[in-house]
Structure formats: structure tokens, C-alpha cells
Amino acid sequence: MQLYDDYKDHVDFLTIYIREAHPQDEWQMKSNLKDKDDVCYTQPKNLEQRVAIASDFTKRFKFGVPFGIDQMSNAANDAYAAWPERLYVIDETGHISYKGGNGPFKYDPKEVRAWLAQRYGEVKHPEAAATPAEKKS
Amino acid sequence: MNPVAKWGLISVGVLLVAAYAGLSVMAGGPKDALFMLRYALPHMHRGTLKVGDDAPDAVLVDLDGASRFHIRERTGARPLVLVFGSFT
Numbered sequence: 032m033q034l035y036d037d038y039k040d041h042v043d044f045l046t047i048y049i050r051e052a053h054p055q056d057e058w059q060m061k062s063n064l065k066d067k068d069d070v071c072y073t074q075p076k077n078l079e080q081r082v083a084i085a086s087d088f089t090k091r092f093k094f095g096v097p098f099g100i101d102q103m104s105n106a107a108n109d110a111y112a113a114w115p116e117r118l119y120v121i122d123e124t125g126h127i128s129y130k131g132g133n134g135p136f137k138y139d140p141k142e143v144r145a146w147l148a149q150r151y152g153e154v155k156h157p158e159a160a161a162t163p164a165e166k167k168s
Numbered sequence: 169m170n171p172v173a174k175w176g177l178i179s180v181g182v183l184l185v186a187a188y189a190g191l192s193v194m195a196g197g198p199k200d201a202l203f204m205l206r207y208a209l210p211h212m213h214r215g216t217l218k219v220g221d222d223a224p225d226a227v228l229v230d231l232d233g234a235s236r237f238h239i240r241e242r243t244g245a246r247p248l249v250l251v252f253g254s255f256t
Binding site for chain 1: 212
């Protein structure tokens with residue numbers, strides 16, 4: 032993730048894997064079928080399945096951002112109204128400093144980049160190969 | 169039927185069809201609109217958190233499937249960017 036590479040020396044990141052947005056047994060997107068990466072999974076019914084998909088994702092894309100998986104109670108998702116994708120920044124005092132909109136239409140990493148740039152200045156390292164999630168965003 | 173009621177029903181019908189057509193365009197097709205209503209909208213919430221609120225805590229599972237940690241364990245020293253999402 033380019034944002035992570037650019038600002039990991041200044042702030043911490045945590046990716047939180049939540050319930051699938053477009054699994055095969057719910058609203059599957061055609062783009063997932065056509066995608067050469069073949070992103071086809073059913074909605075996990077237990078934690079083992081959720082961990083397996085998360086592991087597949089991190090291995091397939093060599094995803095180096097710190098990672099956590101929401102429990103089957105969806106506690107993190109519910110607390111942050113996160114589904115299907117959402118960004119937040121928590122400041123050093125433990126307060127919400129930035130709240131992004133719900134994805135996909137209001138999911139905007141550029142807003143987080145602007146928040147970070149305001150604090151730490153603009154940082155832009157040479158781009159590494161982007162994952163599908165980044166291309167989407 | 170009372171003409172006012174008749175035209176009222178027709179208007180509501182036209183509005184519903186127009187709304188579904190709009191949703192179909194946004195979702196990618198009529199079938200996708202149905203799936204959006206069935207699977208997406210029930211899970212999508214604006215949420216009540218506001219900038220300035222205390223960040224909620226939750227217990228997360230590590231990729232090893234066994235270890236647990238709290239979101240708030242990761243806060244304090246530096247700002248923390250939370251990236252919520254899934255694979256699909």
C-alpha cells in the first residue's frame with residue numbers, strides 16, 4: 032500500500048479484515064470473476080474460514096501492512112460502521128481525528144494522505160506494484 | 169376509483185420504477201440492484217462516530233488464527249490509520 036510505504040515512519044497502520052463485500056453466495060461482482068486474480072470466496076461462516084481468506088489475501092499480495100481480523104461477532108465492524116470499506120485516523124490521544132465515508136463511492140485514501148501531509152509534509156516514495164485493492168481505490 | 173387516488177397510485181408506481189432504474193444504473197444492472205437491496209444496504213451504515221469521539225475498542229484476531237489483540241493496544245504512541253476492508 033503506497034500510503035503505508037510513504038508514512039509508516041510517522042504513523043502506525045492497521046488493516047482490519049471484515050465480512051466479505053461481494054462473496055459468491057451473496058452479491059458477487061462480475062469484475063471479481065473476470066479479474067485475472069480470480070477473487071471468488073463464499074461468505075465465511077466461522078472464524079477459521081475468515082482467517083483462511085485473510086491469510087490468502089496477505090500471501091497473494093505480499094501485504095505487509097499490520098493486519099487484524101474482525102471476530103465473527105463483527106464487533107470492530109459494528110463499532111466503526113466500517114462495511115464494506117472505510118478509513119479512520121485515530122490520534123495519539125485515542126480520539127477519532129479523521130472519519131472517511133463508506134466505500135466504494137466515499138472511500139478516499141487521498142483524504143487520509145491529505146491529513147498525513149498536513150502533519151508530516153508530503154511524502155511520495157517511488158510506487159511499488161499496486162494490489163487490486165489499491166487499484167480499486 | 170377516486171381519480172385523485174388513481175393518479176396518486178400511478179405516481180407512486182412511476183417513482184418506484186424510476187428509483188429502481190436509478191439503483192440499477194448505480195449497481196450495474198437490475199439483478200445487481202436486487203442484490204444491493206438484499207445484501208449491501210442492510211450492512212452499510214453511516215455510523216454515529218464523529219471526529220473528536222473516543223475511538224472504540226474491539227478485539228481482533230491475528231493472522232495465526234489464535235492470538236488476539238485490542239485495537240486500542242495499537243494507539244497512543246503515534247496516530248493510527250485504520251483500513252477496514254475485505255478481499256472481494
